Amino acid sequence: MSEPKPGQDGEQAHEATDAQASSLAKPSRRQLLMGGAVAASAIVSIRPALANTAASVLNCTIPVPDQGRSGNFVAPNGQLVPSGTPGAFPGAGRPFTGEQVKQALRGRPLPGTSYDQNQAYLNYIRRLQRGTSGFTCYASLQMPR
Numbered sequence: 001m002s003e004p005k006p007g008q009d010g011e012q013a014h015e016a017t018d019a020q021a022s023s024l025a026k027p028s029r030r031q032l033l034m035g036g037a038v039a040a041s042a043i044v045s046i047r048p049a050l051a052n053t054a055a056s057v058l059n060c061t062i063p064v065p066d067q068g069r070s071g072n073f074v075a076p077n078g079q080l081v082p083s084g085t086p087g088a089f090p091g092a093g094r095p096f097t098g099e100q101v102k103q104a105l106r107g108r109p110l111p112g113t114s115y116d117q118n119q120a121y122l123n124y125i126r127r128l129q130r131g132t133s134g135f136t137c138y139a140s141l142q143m144p145r
Contacts, residue, residue: 058102061095062134064121076116078123089117098137101125105141 065072065080072080073088081088096110101122104110109118128135 058097058099060098060137060140062098062101062125062137063095064092064124066133068133074120074124076120076123078120078127080124089120092121095134098141101138102141
């Protein structure tokens with residue numbers, strides 16, 4: 001509580017403080033309408049953005065391996081190894097879409113792969129790190145909707 005101002009007794013100062021508090025606690029009609037307009041415009045602008053995000057996640061691509069290391073093979077554990085390494089698989093030749101990877105993470109095979117090749121490619125995708133082609137796509141698949 002504030003100190004009484006010179007020339008005011010304690011009761012008048014208390015009433016002034018109560019009046020200030022009540023004016024702060026009750027927004028005016030205009031403030032409420034402006035707040036509602038801001039909230040409505042935010043909802044209108046966010047919904048299309050979320051729809052575009054969901055569509056772009058399904059259309060993004062993940063190369064296996066990325067273009068900079070396309071001469072390497074993919075080992076069963078997902079690591080890249082020199083081409084010709086026994087037990088490793090050549091690169092996919094074309095990138096997989098976000099939708100294909102999403103389905104593969106749920107148990108369906110990646111298109112054109114054997115069971116072991118599919119597992120190696122999925123292990124590679126799970127190991128993607130920031131700065132690697134396809135990382136952003138894979139990370140967006142992990143985001144809850």
